[in-house]
Amino acid sequence: MSATVSSPNVGSSAEVLVSTEWVAEHLEDPSVRIIESNEDSLLYATGHVPGAFEVDWTRDLNDQVVRDFIDGQKFSALASRLGITPDTVVVFYGDKSNWWACYAFWVFQLFGHTKACVMDGGRLLWLKEGRPLTTVVPQADTTSYPVRTRNDRVDRAFREDILLHLTERGCLVDVRSPQEYAGERLHMPDYPNEGAVRGGHIPGAVNVPWANAVDPNSGKFLSPDALRVIYEEEAGLKPEDDIVTYCRIGERSSHTWFVLKYLLDYKHVRNYDGSWTEWGNAVGLPVER
Amino acid sequence: MPYPQAIQEIVDLLRALDDRTERIQVLVSLAERFRDVSPETAIRPFEESRRVPGCESDAFVWVKAVGDNMFVEFAVENPQGVSAKALATVLKLGLDGQPIEAADQLDDELVFTLFGSGLSMGKNLGLTNMVRAVRHQAVSLHRQSPRP
Numbered sequence: 001m002s003a004t005v006s007s008p009n010v011g012s013s014a015e016v017l018v019s020t021e022w023v024a025e026h027l028e029d030p031s032v033r034i035i036e037s038n039e040d041s042l043l044y045a046t047g048h049v050p051g052a053f054e055v056d057w058t059r060d061l062n063d064q065v066v067r068d069f070i071d072g073q074k075f076s077a078l079a080s081r082l083g084i085t086p087d088t089v090v091v092f093y094g095d096k097s098n099w100w101a102c103y104a105f106w107v108f109q110l111f112g113h114t115k116a117c118v119m120d121g122g123r124l125l126w127l128k129e130g131r132p133l134t135t136v137v138p139q140a141d142t143t144s145y146p147v148r149t150r151n152d153r154v155d156r157a158f159r160e161d162i163l164l165h166l167t168e169r170g171c172l173v174d175v176r177s178p179q180e181y182a183g184e185r186l187h188m189p190d191y192p193n194e195g196a197v198r199g200g201h202i203p204g205a206v207n208v209p210w211a212n213a214v215d216p217n218s219g220k221f222l223s224p225d226a227l228r229v230i231y232e233e234e235a236g237l238k239p240e241d242d243i244v245t246y247c248r249i250g251e252r253s254s255h256t257w258f259v260l261k262y263l264l265d266y267k268h269v270r271n272y273d274g275s276w277t278e279w280g281n282a283v284g285l286p287v288e289r
Numbered sequence: 290m291p292y293p294q295a296i297q298e299i300v301d302l303l304r305a306l307d308d309r310t311e312r313i314q315v316l317v318s319l320a321e322r323f324r325d326v327s328p329e330t331a332i333r334p335f336e337e338s339r340r341v342p343g344c345e346s347d348a349f350v351w352v353k354a355v356g357d358n359m360f361v362e363f364a365v366e367n368p369q370g371v372s373a374k375a376l377a378t379v380l381k382l383g384l385d386g387q388p389i390e391a392a393d394q395l396d397d398e399l400v401f402t403l404f405g406s407g408l409s410m411g412k413n414l415g416l417t418n419m420v421r422a423v424r425h426q427a428v429s430l431h432r433q434s435p436r437p
Protein backbone atom coordinates (compact mmCIF):
# COMPACT_ATOMS: atom_id res chain seq x y z
CA MET A 1 0.00 0.00 0.00
CA SER A 2 1.36 3.40 -0.79
CA ALA A 3 0.37 7.01 -0.66
CA THR A 4 0.79 9.80 -3.10
CA VAL A 5 1.42 13.26 -1.82
CA SER A 6 -0.95 14.84 -4.24
CA SER A 7 -3.72 12.50 -3.21
CA PRO A 8 -6.49 14.15 -1.23
CA ASN A 9 -6.85 10.86 0.57
CA VAL A 10 -3.54 11.02 2.37
CA GLY A 11 -4.34 10.51 5.99
CA SER A 12 -7.40 8.44 5.28
CA SER A 13 -7.51 4.77 6.03
CA ALA A 14 -6.67 3.84 2.47
CA GLU A 15 -3.54 5.89 2.31
CA VAL A 16 -2.09 5.98 5.76
CA LEU A 17 0.59 3.34 5.39
CA VAL A 18 3.51 4.13 3.11
CA SER A 19 6.32 1.85 2.01
CA THR A 20 10.03 2.41 2.46
CA GLU A 21 10.20 2.69 -1.31
CA TRP A 22 7.65 5.50 -1.30
CA VAL A 23 9.59 7.33 1.38
CA ALA A 24 12.83 6.90 -0.57
CA GLU A 25 11.14 8.49 -3.55
CA HIS A 26 9.95 11.48 -1.51
CA LEU A 27 13.06 12.38 0.47
CA GLU A 28 13.31 15.69 -1.34
CA ASP A 29 9.62 16.38 -1.51
CA PRO A 30 8.94 19.69 0.25
CA SER A 31 5.36 18.73 0.94
CA VAL A 32 6.48 15.71 2.96
CA ARG A 33 8.05 15.82 6.41
CA ILE A 34 9.65 12.63 7.66
CA ILE A 35 9.75 12.11 11.42
CA GLU A 36 11.70 9.47 13.32
CA SER A 37 10.32 8.57 16.73
CA ASN A 38 12.12 5.93 18.78
CA GLU A 39 12.21 4.26 22.13
CA ASP A 40 16.01 4.46 22.12
CA SER A 41 16.88 8.14 22.23
CA LEU A 42 20.39 7.51 20.87
CA LEU A 43 19.35 5.87 17.62
CA TYR A 44 18.47 8.99 15.66
CA ALA A 45 21.91 10.47 16.27
CA THR A 46 23.62 7.37 14.90
CA GLY A 47 21.91 7.77 11.56
CA HIS A 48 18.42 8.41 10.24
CA VAL A 49 16.54 8.64 6.98
CA PRO A 50 17.99 11.61 5.09
CA GLY A 51 15.98 14.70 5.86
CA ALA A 52 14.16 13.10 8.78
CA PHE A 53 13.53 15.10 11.92
CA GLU A 54 13.25 13.59 15.38
CA VAL A 55 10.25 13.69 17.66
CA ASP A 56 10.98 12.32 21.11
CA TRP A 57 7.90 11.10 22.92
CA THR A 58 9.00 12.26 26.35
CA ARG A 59 10.57 15.56 25.37
CA ASP A 60 8.31 16.67 22.56
CA LEU A 61 4.90 15.09 23.06
CA ASN A 62 4.45 14.79 26.81
CA ASP A 63 3.75 17.64 29.16
CA GLN A 64 6.80 17.90 31.36
CA VAL A 65 4.89 18.24 34.62
CA VAL A 66 1.37 16.83 34.37
CA ARG A 67 0.82 13.32 33.07
CA ASP A 68 -0.72 14.48 29.83
CA PHE A 69 0.21 15.54 26.35
CA ILE A 70 1.31 18.95 25.22
CA ASP A 71 -1.38 21.53 24.64
CA GLY A 72 -2.30 23.24 21.40
CA GLN A 73 0.17 26.04 21.94
CA LYS A 74 3.07 23.64 22.37
CA PHE A 75 1.95 21.46 19.49
CA SER A 76 1.85 24.53 17.30
CA ALA A 77 5.39 25.39 18.40
CA LEU A 78 6.56 21.83 17.72
CA ALA A 79 5.00 21.66 14.28
CA SER A 80 6.29 25.11 13.41
CA ARG A 81 9.81 24.16 14.50
CA LEU A 82 9.63 21.08 12.31
CA GLY A 83 8.53 23.15 9.32
CA ILE A 84 5.13 21.53 9.19
CA THR A 85 2.02 23.23 7.88
CA PRO A 86 -1.51 21.82 8.00
CA ASP A 87 -0.94 20.68 4.40
CA THR A 88 2.31 18.86 5.08
CA VAL A 89 2.18 15.08 4.81
CA VAL A 90 3.95 13.85 7.94
CA VAL A 91 5.47 10.38 7.69
CA PHE A 92 6.38 8.69 10.95
CA TYR A 93 8.77 5.79 11.40
CA GLY A 94 10.87 4.41 14.23
CA ASP A 95 12.26 1.47 16.14
CA LYS A 96 10.35 -1.33 17.87
CA SER A 97 8.12 -2.05 14.86
CA ASN A 98 6.90 1.54 14.88
CA TRP A 99 5.62 1.60 18.47
CA TRP A 100 6.58 5.20 19.01
CA ALA A 101 5.89 6.17 15.44
CA CYS A 102 2.30 5.09 15.96
CA TYR A 103 2.24 6.88 19.30
CA ALA A 104 3.44 10.11 17.68
CA PHE A 105 0.99 9.60 14.83
CA TRP A 106 -1.78 9.20 17.39
CA VAL A 107 -0.83 12.39 19.23
CA PHE A 108 -0.81 14.25 15.92
CA GLN A 109 -4.37 13.01 15.37
CA LEU A 110 -5.40 14.53 18.69
CA PHE A 111 -4.48 17.84 17.13
CA GLY A 112 -6.27 17.06 13.89
CA HIS A 113 -3.22 16.68 11.68
CA THR A 114 -4.80 14.07 9.42
CA LYS A 115 -2.22 14.28 6.67
CA ALA A 116 -0.07 11.71 8.36
CA CYS A 117 1.31 8.29 7.50
CA VAL A 118 3.42 5.56 9.00
CA MET A 119 6.31 3.98 7.10
CA ASP A 120 5.64 0.26 7.05
CA GLY A 121 8.48 -1.77 8.55
CA GLY A 122 9.93 1.23 10.35
CA ARG A 123 13.56 1.92 10.90
CA LEU A 124 14.65 -1.71 10.86
CA LEU A 125 13.25 -2.43 7.41
CA TRP A 126 14.88 0.72 6.05
CA LEU A 127 18.21 -0.58 7.37
CA LYS A 128 17.63 -4.14 6.19
CA GLU A 129 17.00 -2.86 2.70
CA GLY A 130 20.32 -1.06 2.75
CA ARG A 131 18.78 2.35 2.25
CA PRO A 132 20.84 5.43 3.06
CA LEU A 133 21.22 6.94 6.51
CA THR A 134 22.69 10.24 7.52
CA THR A 135 23.74 11.84 10.77
CA VAL A 136 23.07 15.30 9.38
CA VAL A 137 20.30 16.94 11.37
CA PRO A 138 18.13 18.89 8.93
CA GLN A 139 17.16 22.47 9.48
CA ALA A 140 13.60 23.43 8.73
CA ASP A 141 12.26 26.74 7.60
CA THR A 142 9.98 27.36 10.50
CA THR A 143 6.32 27.72 9.78
CA SER A 144 3.42 29.23 11.62
CA TYR A 145 1.27 26.24 12.43
CA PRO A 146 -2.11 27.30 13.77
CA VAL A 147 -2.90 26.69 17.41
CA ARG A 148 -5.50 23.96 17.62
CA THR A 149 -7.25 22.76 20.74
CA ARG A 150 -6.40 19.15 21.41
CA ASN A 151 -9.42 16.96 20.80
CA ASP A 152 -9.40 14.12 23.31
CA ARG A 153 -12.90 12.88 22.55
CA VAL A 154 -12.45 10.96 19.32
CA ASP A 155 -9.25 8.95 19.60
CA ARG A 156 -8.44 9.05 23.31
CA ALA A 157 -10.12 7.46 26.30
CA PHE A 158 -9.88 8.35 29.98
CA ARG A 159 -10.58 6.34 33.09
CA GLU A 160 -14.12 7.69 33.31
CA ASP A 161 -14.71 6.63 29.72
CA ILE A 162 -13.61 3.12 30.56
CA LEU A 163 -15.98 2.93 33.50
CA LEU A 164 -18.81 4.03 31.24
CA HIS A 165 -17.56 1.63 28.61
CA LEU A 166 -17.87 -1.21 31.12
CA THR A 167 -21.50 -0.45 31.88
CA GLU A 168 -22.33 -0.14 28.20
CA ARG A 169 -20.48 -3.38 27.43
CA GLY A 170 -18.10 -1.77 24.99
CA CYS A 171 -15.13 -3.70 23.69
CA LEU A 172 -11.73 -3.47 25.32
CA VAL A 173 -8.55 -4.78 23.76
CA ASP A 174 -5.66 -5.42 26.12
CA VAL A 175 -2.56 -5.51 23.92
CA ARG A 176 -0.09 -6.52 26.64
CA SER A 177 1.53 -9.90 26.97
CA PRO A 178 -0.67 -12.83 28.03
CA GLN A 179 1.19 -12.94 31.36
CA GLU A 180 0.38 -9.29 32.08
CA TYR A 181 -3.22 -9.83 31.01
CA ALA A 182 -3.56 -12.82 33.31
CA GLY A 183 -2.09 -10.92 36.24
CA GLU A 184 0.84 -13.29 36.51
CA ARG A 185 3.17 -10.36 36.12
CA LEU A 186 2.88 -6.60 36.37
CA HIS A 187 5.16 -5.79 33.47
CA MET A 188 6.30 -7.09 30.09
CA PRO A 189 8.54 -10.15 30.07
CA ASP A 190 12.11 -8.99 30.73
CA TYR A 191 10.91 -5.53 31.68
CA PRO A 192 10.99 -4.12 35.20
CA ASN A 193 7.95 -3.72 37.36
CA GLU A 194 7.15 -0.05 37.25
CA GLY A 195 4.82 0.10 40.13
CA ALA A 196 1.39 -1.31 39.32
CA VAL A 197 0.02 -2.66 42.58
CA ARG A 198 -2.56 -4.94 41.01
CA GLY A 199 -2.18 -7.37 38.15
CA GLY A 200 -4.82 -8.55 35.74
CA HIS A 201 -6.94 -6.79 33.17
CA ILE A 202 -9.94 -4.54 32.88
CA PRO A 203 -13.06 -6.71 33.12
CA GLY A 204 -14.22 -7.98 29.77
CA ALA A 205 -11.08 -7.06 27.87
CA VAL A 206 -9.84 -9.46 25.24
CA ASN A 207 -6.12 -10.06 24.99
CA VAL A 208 -4.51 -9.50 21.60
CA PRO A 209 -0.80 -8.72 22.03
CA TRP A 210 0.22 -5.85 19.79
CA ALA A 211 2.97 -7.84 18.10
CA ASN A 212 0.41 -10.19 16.57
CA ALA A 213 -0.21 -7.49 14.00
CA VAL A 214 3.37 -7.44 12.75
CA ASP A 215 5.45 -9.78 10.61
CA PRO A 216 8.39 -10.49 12.91
CA ASN A 217 10.84 -10.81 10.04
CA SER A 218 10.11 -7.63 8.13
CA GLY A 219 8.54 -5.60 10.91
CA LYS A 220 5.75 -4.74 8.49
CA PHE A 221 2.08 -4.83 9.39
CA LEU A 222 0.24 -7.95 8.32
CA SER A 223 -2.19 -7.73 5.44
CA PRO A 224 -5.75 -6.61 6.23
CA ASP A 225 -6.98 -10.15 5.58
CA ALA A 226 -4.51 -11.59 8.07
CA LEU A 227 -5.38 -8.85 10.57
CA ARG A 228 -9.08 -9.66 10.24
CA VAL A 229 -8.39 -13.26 11.16
CA ILE A 230 -6.64 -12.10 14.34
CA TYR A 231 -9.00 -9.37 15.44
CA GLU A 232 -12.34 -10.60 14.08
CA GLU A 233 -12.25 -14.38 13.82
CA GLU A 234 -10.05 -15.00 16.84
CA ALA A 235 -10.79 -12.03 19.12
CA GLY A 236 -14.37 -11.55 18.07
CA LEU A 237 -14.26 -7.84 17.27
CA LYS A 238 -16.54 -6.30 14.72
CA PRO A 239 -15.87 -3.21 12.60
CA GLU A 240 -18.85 -1.39 14.09
CA ASP A 241 -17.83 -2.05 17.70
CA ASP A 242 -16.95 0.77 20.07
CA ILE A 243 -13.42 -0.26 21.01
CA VAL A 244 -10.84 0.97 23.49
CA THR A 245 -7.27 -0.28 23.37
CA TYR A 246 -4.89 -0.17 26.31
CA CYS A 247 -1.53 -1.48 27.46
CA ARG A 248 0.77 -0.13 30.16
CA ILE A 249 1.26 3.53 29.25
CA GLY A 250 -0.47 3.71 25.88
CA GLU A 251 2.38 3.19 23.46
CA ARG A 252 1.77 -0.42 22.46
CA SER A 253 -1.96 0.25 22.37
CA SER A 254 -1.48 3.19 20.01
CA HIS A 255 0.03 0.62 17.64
CA THR A 256 -3.12 -1.52 17.85
CA TRP A 257 -5.31 1.59 17.69
CA PHE A 258 -3.57 2.38 14.40
CA VAL A 259 -4.17 -1.14 13.11
CA LEU A 260 -7.86 -1.18 13.96
CA LYS A 261 -8.69 2.34 12.90
CA TYR A 262 -6.60 2.67 9.77
CA LEU A 263 -5.68 -0.76 8.48
CA LEU A 264 -9.02 -2.37 9.27
CA ASP A 265 -11.07 0.82 8.91
CA TYR A 266 -12.91 0.50 12.21
CA LYS A 267 -14.86 3.65 12.94
CA HIS A 268 -14.88 3.84 16.73
CA VAL A 269 -11.51 3.10 18.27
CA ARG A 270 -9.91 5.00 21.13
CA ASN A 271 -6.61 4.57 22.94
CA TYR A 272 -6.59 4.65 26.75
CA ASP A 273 -3.13 6.05 27.50
CA GLY A 274 -3.67 5.92 31.24
CA SER A 275 -3.65 2.18 30.67
CA TRP A 276 -2.46 -0.23 33.33
CA THR A 277 -0.21 2.24 35.12
CA GLU A 278 -3.40 4.11 36.00
CA TRP A 279 -5.94 1.29 36.20
CA GLY A 280 -3.68 -1.10 38.12
CA ASN A 281 -2.95 1.53 40.73
CA ALA A 282 -6.28 3.29 41.15
CA VAL A 283 -8.22 2.52 44.31
CA GLY A 284 -11.44 0.62 43.86
CA LEU A 285 -11.40 0.01 40.13
CA PRO A 286 -12.52 -3.45 39.07
CA VAL A 287 -9.86 -5.91 37.97
CA GLU A 288 -10.33 -9.30 36.42
CA ARG A 289 -7.90 -12.20 36.35
CA MET B 290 31.07 6.42 46.76
CA PRO B 291 32.54 7.82 43.54
CA TYR B 292 32.82 5.55 40.53
CA PRO B 293 36.18 4.37 39.22
CA GLN B 294 38.00 7.41 37.88
CA ALA B 295 37.32 7.07 34.16
CA ILE B 296 33.64 6.41 34.77
CA GLN B 297 33.39 9.30 37.21
CA GLU B 298 34.92 11.62 34.62
CA ILE B 299 32.31 10.61 32.06
CA VAL B 300 29.55 11.00 34.64
CA ASP B 301 30.82 14.47 35.54
CA LEU B 302 31.04 15.42 31.88
CA LEU B 303 27.47 14.35 31.21
CA ARG B 304 26.20 16.07 34.36
CA ALA B 305 27.74 19.28 33.11
CA LEU B 306 25.84 19.10 29.85
CA ASP B 307 22.37 20.58 29.98
CA ASP B 308 21.74 20.19 26.29
CA ARG B 309 20.15 16.88 25.37
CA THR B 310 21.75 16.83 21.93
CA GLU B 311 25.21 17.26 23.41
CA ARG B 312 24.59 14.46 25.90
CA ILE B 313 23.44 12.20 23.11
CA GLN B 314 26.50 13.05 21.03
CA VAL B 315 28.79 12.11 23.91
CA LEU B 316 26.98 8.79 24.36
CA VAL B 317 26.98 8.06 20.64
CA SER B 318 30.70 8.81 20.42
CA LEU B 319 31.25 6.36 23.26
CA ALA B 320 29.20 3.77 21.41
CA GLU B 321 31.36 4.32 18.35
CA ARG B 322 34.41 3.37 20.41
CA PHE B 323 32.87 0.02 21.31
CA ARG B 324 35.09 -2.97 20.63
CA ASP B 325 33.65 -6.43 20.27
CA VAL B 326 34.87 -9.22 22.53
CA SER B 327 38.22 -10.56 21.38
CA PRO B 328 38.33 -14.04 19.84
CA GLU B 329 40.82 -15.01 22.55
CA THR B 330 38.09 -14.48 25.12
CA ALA B 331 35.07 -15.89 23.30
CA ILE B 332 33.79 -16.83 19.88
CA ARG B 333 30.23 -17.10 18.66
CA PRO B 334 27.94 -18.71 19.62
CA PHE B 335 28.56 -17.37 23.08
CA GLU B 336 27.79 -19.22 26.27
CA GLU B 337 24.33 -18.32 27.48
CA SER B 338 25.76 -17.83 30.95
CA ARG B 339 27.41 -14.68 29.59
CA ARG B 340 24.18 -13.22 28.26
CA VAL B 341 22.77 -10.16 30.01
CA PRO B 342 19.22 -11.05 31.05
CA GLY B 343 16.46 -8.82 29.77
CA CYS B 344 18.72 -6.93 27.39
CA GLU B 345 17.08 -6.21 24.04
CA SER B 346 20.49 -5.48 22.58
CA ASP B 347 21.59 -9.07 23.18
CA ALA B 348 24.61 -8.05 25.21
CA PHE B 349 27.13 -10.54 26.61
CA VAL B 350 29.67 -9.84 29.32
CA TRP B 351 33.03 -11.33 30.28
CA VAL B 352 34.98 -10.20 33.33
CA LYS B 353 38.47 -11.68 33.49
CA ALA B 354 41.14 -11.50 36.15
CA VAL B 355 44.73 -10.84 35.26
CA GLY B 356 46.64 -10.98 38.48
CA ASP B 357 44.69 -8.88 40.95
CA ASN B 358 43.18 -6.75 38.25
CA MET B 359 40.17 -7.18 36.05
CA PHE B 360 39.43 -6.70 32.40
CA VAL B 361 35.95 -6.57 30.94
CA GLU B 362 34.77 -7.38 27.46
CA PHE B 363 31.39 -7.20 25.81
CA ALA B 364 29.49 -8.31 22.77
CA VAL B 365 26.37 -6.51 21.61
CA GLU B 366 24.65 -8.63 19.01
CA ASN B 367 21.84 -6.25 18.10
CA PRO B 368 23.25 -3.74 15.63
CA GLN B 369 20.71 -1.22 16.96
CA GLY B 370 22.11 -1.58 20.48
CA VAL B 371 23.69 1.84 20.61
CA SER B 372 22.98 2.46 24.28
CA ALA B 373 24.40 -0.94 25.24
CA LYS B 374 27.56 -0.21 23.28
CA ALA B 375 27.92 3.18 24.96
CA LEU B 376 27.57 1.64 28.40
CA ALA B 377 29.96 -1.18 27.52
CA THR B 378 32.56 1.38 26.53
CA VAL B 379 32.06 3.32 29.75
CA LEU B 380 32.45 0.17 31.84
CA LYS B 381 35.50 -0.96 29.94
CA LEU B 382 37.18 2.42 30.24
CA GLY B 383 36.47 2.51 33.93
CA LEU B 384 37.28 -1.03 34.98
CA ASP B 385 40.06 -2.37 32.78
CA GLY B 386 43.21 -2.76 34.84
CA GLN B 387 41.44 -1.87 38.08
CA PRO B 388 41.41 -4.12 41.15
CA ILE B 389 38.48 -6.53 41.02
CA GLU B 390 36.94 -4.81 44.04
CA ALA B 391 36.46 -1.69 41.93
CA ALA B 392 33.33 -3.32 40.51
CA ASP B 393 31.78 -2.84 43.96
CA GLN B 394 31.70 0.87 43.20
CA LEU B 395 29.19 0.32 40.42
CA ASP B 396 25.52 0.75 41.21
CA ASP B 397 22.21 0.75 39.37
CA GLU B 398 22.12 4.53 39.50
CA LEU B 399 24.94 4.63 36.97
CA VAL B 400 22.48 3.95 34.15
CA PHE B 401 20.18 6.78 35.18
CA THR B 402 23.17 9.07 35.69
CA LEU B 403 24.53 8.36 32.22
CA PHE B 404 21.35 8.15 30.20
CA GLY B 405 18.97 10.39 32.08
CA SER B 406 15.29 10.18 32.87
CA GLY B 407 14.14 9.79 29.28
CA LEU B 408 15.23 6.19 29.21
CA SER B 409 12.37 3.79 28.57
CA MET B 410 11.80 1.00 31.05
CA GLY B 411 12.99 -1.64 28.62
CA LYS B 412 16.25 0.08 27.94
CA ASN B 413 16.65 0.86 31.62
CA LEU B 414 16.39 -2.76 32.64
CA GLY B 415 18.72 -4.07 29.95
CA LEU B 416 21.40 -1.52 30.76
CA THR B 417 21.03 -1.94 34.49
CA ASN B 418 21.42 -5.67 34.03
CA MET B 419 24.65 -5.07 32.13
CA VAL B 420 26.03 -3.27 35.17
CA ARG B 421 24.76 -6.02 37.44
CA ALA B 422 26.27 -8.73 35.24
CA VAL B 423 29.68 -7.07 35.45
CA ARG B 424 29.36 -6.75 39.21
CA HIS B 425 28.18 -10.34 39.56
CA GLN B 426 31.03 -11.77 37.51
CA ALA B 427 33.55 -9.62 39.36
CA VAL B 428 32.24 -10.83 42.71
CA SER B 429 32.55 -14.42 41.51
CA LEU B 430 36.13 -13.78 40.44
CA HIS B 431 36.89 -12.17 43.75
CA ARG B 432 35.59 -15.21 45.62
CA GLN B 433 37.70 -17.50 43.47
CA SER B 434 40.91 -15.50 43.87
CA PRO B 435 43.37 -16.77 46.52
CA ARG B 436 43.20 -14.92 49.82
CA PRO B 437 46.40 -13.70 51.45
